[in-house]
Amino acid sequence: MYTDMHSHVIWGVDDGAKDREETWDMLREAVNDGISRIICTPHITPGVYPFPQDVFDDHFEQALAFIRKEKLPLSLYKGAELLYTDLTPRLLREGKVPTLAGSRYALIEFSPSDKADHITDALQKVTGAGFVPIIAHMERYPAIGKIRQAEEMKTRYHALIQINGRTLLRKAPLLRRGFQEELFRRGLVDFIATDTHALPGRETCMTPAMEVLKDKYGTVAASAIRQRVNILFDE
Numbered sequence: 001m002y003t004d005m006h007s008h009v010i011w012g013v014d015d016g017a018k019d020r021e022e023t024w025d026m027l028r029e030a031v032n033d034g035i036s037r038i039i040c041t042p043h044i045t046p047g048v049y050p051f052p053q054d055v056f057d058d059h060f061e062q063a064l065a066f067i068r069k070e071k072l073p074l075s076l077y078k079g080a081e082l083l084y085t086d087l088t089p090r091l092l093r094e095g096k097v098p099t100l101a102g103s104r105y106a107l108i109e110f111s112p113s114d115k116a117d118h119i120t121d122a123l124q125k126v127t128g129a130g131f132v133p134i135i136a137h138m139e140r141y142p143a144i145g146k147i148r149q150a151e152e153m154k155t156r157y158h159a160l161i162q163i164n165g166r167t168l169l170r171k172a173p174l175l176r177r178g179f180q181e182e183l184f185r186r187g188l189v190d191f192i193a194t195d196t197h198a199l200p201g202r203e204t205c206m207t208p209a210m211e212v213l214k215d216k217y218g219t220v221a222a223s224a225i226r227q228r229v230n231i232l233f234d235e
């Protein structure tokens with residue numbers, strides 16, 4: 001079974017699921033896709049746009065109740081996809097924005113137009129605040145789109161790397177396919193996640209993505225990525 005650590009499955013809080021029924025469909029689809037744990041990661045822009053945490057908490061509880069009622073073999077955890085802002089490190093330190101499943105790992109998103117200096121500065125500050133930054137969909141940022149930079153993100157700035165399953169399936173636009181393949185070949189990818197927003201179009205894709213991973217890069221690489229996600233739950 002798989003863990004999806006990046007998902008916009010909870011309705012009514014961002015551009016993910018638009019209503020309760022869509023969330024229910026997405027939860028059923030996740031089970032059919034071999035997923036047994038989902039960390040719900042709505043978009044949050046810390047200190048810039050207010051996030052409706054009360055709404056999220058309420059919808060999250062309703063989703064748990066649905067899972068119990070339907071007896072789905074699925075566990076849900078709270079999290080967030082944080083679009084990096086200057087206030088992010090402080091709000092993380094103060095516990096005012098969520099990490100992934102209450103761990104010290106924070107899923108951080110950047111704007112595709114962000115410069116490398118901005119990204120490395122952000123990673124340093126998140127690390128300095130006592131958290132481990134996970135770069136959400138690493139394949140999207142041209143400014144850090146070289147292997148040397150990816151290695152530097154990990155060794156110098158202690159960041160981890162997440163790639164979207166759809167990218168692996170070549171369903172998402174990708175200008176630098178060679179870069180992505182090299183990331184996998186060199187074992188630089190820590191997490192595959194669906195980043196699912198809704199059905200259809202950005203639906204869940206964990207099982208097919210992991211199959212591609214296994215076929216192209218071998219069972220050892222696939223298994224390493226599959227197991228790696230457990231660090232988010234180990235504390």
Ligand SMILES: [Fe+2]
Pocket residue numbers: 006007008081195
């Ligand atoms: Fe996302």
